[in-house]
Amino acid sequence: MKIAILPGDGIGPEIVAQAVKVLNVLGEKFELESAPVGGAGYAAHGHPLPEGTLALAKAADAVLFGAVGDYQYDTLERALRPEQAILGLRKQLGLFANLRPAILYPDLANASTLKPEVVSGLDILIIRELTGDIYFGQPRGVRECPDGAFKGQREGYDTMRYAEGEIRRIAHVAFQAAQKRGKRLTSVDKANVLETFQFWKDIVTDVHKEYPDVALEHMYVDNAAMQLVRAPKKFDVIVTGNMFGDILSDQAAMLTGSIGMLPSASLDANNKGLYEPSHGSAPDIAGKGIANPLATILSAAMMLRYSLNKAEQADRIENAVKHVLSQGLRTADIYEAGTTKVGTEEMGNAVVKAL
Amino acid sequence: MKIAILPGDGIGPEIVAQAVKVLNVLGEKFELESAPVGGAGYAAHGHPLPEGTLALAKAADAVLFGAVGDYQYDTLERALRPEQAILGLRKQLGLFANLRPAILYPDLANASTLKPEVVSGLDILIIRELTGDIYFGQPRGVRECPDGAFKGQREGYDTMRYAEGEIRRIAHVAFQAAQKRGKRLTSVDKANVLETFQFWKDIVTDVHKEYPDVALEHMYVDNAAMQLVRAPKKFDVIVTGNMFGDILSDQAAMLTGSIGMLPSASLDANNKGLYEPSHGSAPDIAGKGIANPLATILSAAMMLRYSLNKAEQADRIENAVKHVLSQGLRTADIYEAGTTKVGTEEMGNAVVKAL
Numbered sequence: 031m032k033i034a035i036l037p038g039d040g041i042g043p044e045i046v047a048q049a050v051k052v053l054n055v056l057g058e059k060f061e062l063e064s065a066p067v068g069g070a071g072y073a074a075h076g077h078p079l080p081e082g083t084l085a086l087a088k089a090a091d092a093v094l095f096g097a098v099g100d101y102q103y104d105t106l107e108r109a110l111r112p113e114q115a116i117l118g119l120r121k122q123l124g125l126f127a128n129l130r131p132a133i134l135y136p137d138l139a140n141a142s143t144l145k146p147e148v149v150s151g152l153d154i155l156i157i158r159e160l161t162g163d164i165y166f167g168q169p170r171g172v173r174e175c176p177d178g179a180f181k182g183q184r185e186g187y188d189t190m191r192y193a194e195g196e197i198r199r200i201a202h203v204a205f206q207a208a209q210k211r212g213k214r215l216t217s218v219d220k221a222n223v224l225e226t227f228q229f230w231k232d233i234v235t236d237v238h239k240e241y242p243d244v245a246l247e248h249m250y251v252d253n254a255a256m257q258l259v260r261a262p263k264k265f266d267v268i269v270t271g272n273m274f275g276d277i278l279s280d281q282a283a284m285l286t287g288s289i290g291m292l293p294s295a296s297l298d299a300n301n302k303g304l305y306e307p308s309h310g311s312a313p314d315i316a317g318k319g320i321a322n323p324l325a326t327i328l329s330a331a332m333m334l335r336y337s338l339n340k341a342e343q344a345d346r347i348e349n350a351v352k353h354v355l356s357q358g359l360r361t362a363d364i365y366e367a368g369t370t371k372v373g374t375e376e377m378g379n380a381v382v383k384a385l
Numbered sequence: 386m387k388i389a390i391l392p393g394d395g396i397g398p399e400i401v402a403q404a405v406k407v408l409n410v411l412g413e414k415f416e417l418e419s420a421p422v423g424g425a426g427y428a429a430h431g432h433p434l435p436e437g438t439l440a441l442a443k444a445a446d447a448v449l450f451g452a453v454g455d456y457q458y459d460t461l462e463r464a465l466r467p468e469q470a471i472l473g474l475r476k477q478l479g480l481f482a483n484l485r486p487a488i489l490y491p492d493l494a495n496a497s498t499l500k501p502e503v504v505s506g507l508d509i510l511i512i513r514e515l516t517g518d519i520y521f522g523q524p525r526g527v528r529e530c531p532d533g534a535f536k537g538q539r540e541g542y543d544t545m546r547y548a549e550g551e552i553r554r555i556a557h558v559a560f561q562a563a564q565k566r567g568k569r570l571t572s573v574d575k576a577n578v579l580e581t582f583q584f585w586k587d588i589v590t591d592v593h594k595e596y597p598d599v600a601l602e603h604m605y606v607d608n609a610a611m612q613l614v615r616a617p618k619k620f621d622v623i624v625t626g627n628m629f630g631d632i633l634s635d636q637a638a639m640l641t642g643s644i645g646m647l648p649s650a651s652l653d654a655n656n657k658g659l660y661e662p663s664h665g666s667a668p669d670i671a672g673k674g675i676a677n678p679l680a681t682i683l684s685a686a687m688m689l690r691y692s693l694n695k696a697e698q699a700d701r702i703e704n705a706v707k708h709v710l711s712q713g714l715r716t717a718d719i720y721e722a723g724t725t726k727v728g729t730e731e732m733g734n735a736v737v738k739a740l
């Protein structure tokens with residue numbers, strides 16, 4: 031089984047190194063091959079997603095991704111900026127289903143800015159459509175405003191679009207995920223304003239007929255943003271489009287107060303996937319050896335479960351992470367009085383030892 | 386001075402009645418005229434925004450709006466549903482600047498689901514553009530997908546658009562509001578993905594040159610949703626587009642835990658405005674006499690300040706509301722042990738008495 035390792039920028043290389051260490055002690059035969067991506071891709075080959083990197087990602091059975099972005103690339107033209115790599119990989123690999131768990135580990139209950147009774151035991155799965163919507167819809171650009179009160183001025187514009195098949199396939203992923211969990215699915219839309227999301231709602235309602243054992247609820251996106259603050263534990267699985275999912279999955283992650291703990295998976299139609307931590311490249315702490323590698327290690331666990339068919343090994347890693355937390359080991363981002371502060375490397379070693 | 390009173394549906398009539406009572410004891414000469422809107426408009430005249438209601442709103446110096454929506458209108462075709470009234474009023478009256486304060490009253494600090502240290506003293510002003518963006522952009526609809534992997538299938542689509550002048554005028558409102566407060570403005574965009582919001586960012590940056598005393602920061606919308614959970618007090622004024630503003634202003638309101646307390650103003654270029662509570666029509670509690678009228682009463686205060694040039698009267702109302710809170714009076718939504726639970730009418734009377 032071939033795994034493409036794309037460390038990226040900032041803390042990416044440090045945290046990915048720990049996940050690689052973990053993969054190497056499982057006793058499985060993985061072929062790991064690395065390539066530069068994001069700013070590192072630009073620095074090496076003049077493009078955030080170099081051809082060789084894309085070819086490797088396509089050839090591999092799964093991709094382990096760190097994070098991209100660093101100060102020195104902020105002034106590049108948009109097409110060359112690091113985040114274009116992640117958009118390009120999603121689109122080119124057809125990774126339409128983004129799975130983002132928002133889980134509050136009991137040992138980290140204090141890290142949340144929300145009251146313990148509101149978030150303790152939180153366990154939501156957000157499923158975000160990842161290759162459609164206004165992220166990729168054409169036409170888009172800056173043009174002369176063709177009509178209305180501002181006719182003749184410059185205007186920026188983008189196109190939100192969802193085709194029936196695009197909605198159906200993500201709805202199936204969501205209903206099936208709900209079947210394996212609490213059997214409740216919330217589809218988030220803005221059907222009261224947007225044609226795209228009235229259509230989304232109609233199609234999700236239709237797909238629901240095939241999953242009578244799942245309770246489906248429709249919720250407007252503004253209300254969802256409120257309910258995530260008011261009573262987040264009421265959610266089980268949430269499914270939504272690319273743009274709303276970008277916002278709500280980050281909001282939900284932050285409810286836990288420990289975004290350094292949250293993995294993510296982006297899957298294609300055959301469960302090939304890209305796995306990355308939910309947090310960013312944190313250039314401010316890069317190279318200091320203090321970043322939290324657990325979200326990346328847990329992303330490797332998701333990879334084993336979803337793409338490599340090794341659910342037992344995934345369980346082993348997840349249990350090892352729980353074990354080091356219960357031992358009181360904490361990186362700086364989740365440290366609190368009474369626990370033991372450790373660096374990136376030590377945390378990785380502790381997980382290896384727990385395995 | 387003529388004020389159009391549009392009570393609407395659900396709890397709308399009950400809460401607006403209390404605000405009218407308050408307006409009537411100020412000792413000013415207001416001409417108040419009511420008209421049906423939303424479901425009530427549909428019931429009376431077959432349209433959520435009847436012609437007479439629109440004409441009244443246009444003729445008035447300001448509009449006091451309750452809330453719209455009720456179960457029996459949920460199955461109407463979209464063009465006739467209650468919320469079309471509010472979209473129609475915004476567009477027809479040119480109410481492009483939506484001001485939504487998110488304030489946590491010290492007396493209500495416990496109502497929040499966030500820890501007291503995270504939200505106590507919270508005082509954010511969100512300025513949402515209200516007549517542009519994907520809310521109104523043409524073309525939109527359901528069509529045959531013209532290209533790509535889903536070509537030939539049905540697809541829903543909408544157009545996000547912002548013209549230069551549209552961005553400039555809301556940016557001016559935001560910079561000027563920041564000048565009167567903490568002199569910090571956060572412009573929320575998604576410039577890393579959307580052409581519309583790269584353009585937005587460029588124009589806001591340009592307008593900033595006229596306000597060198599205000600510190601401007603740009604933030605991606607997903608990050609803003611996170612920071613509102615992590616450290617909401619770091620914000621002073623936030624400005625953003627219609628769609629992102631819909632989501633973030635509701636999220637920010639819910640941080641206070643007392644959305645029944647939050648007013649809003651929607652202003653045109655001449656400070657004529659529509660004033661409404663930030664909460665909805667709550668049909669589940671309509672007619673029970675338990676709804677919180679304070680957001681509507683505080684909306685009337687905003688109306689006096691922004692549209693009717695009566696800042697002193699606005700202060701009087703705001704102080705009266707603080708006074709009833711400090712007396713321990715609470716409607717059911719903000720009730721906690723040790724306070725006195727009162728109904729809609731009693732709460733309105735208490736504010737009148739405090740005046």
Ligand SMILES: CC(C)[C@H](C(=O)O)[C@@H](O)C(=O)O
Nearest residue numbers: 113114116117276577578607
């Ligand atoms: C970097 C950016 C393009 C990306 C997105 O908006 O999808 C990021 O926010 C994410 O959620 O992975």
Ligand SMILES: CC(C)[C@H](C(=O)O)[C@@H](O)C(=O)O
Nearest residue numbers: 222223252468469471472631
């Ligand atoms: C009712 C709906 C159309 C409206 C909106 O999305 O603007 C509401 O959510 C609001 O924020 O006033």
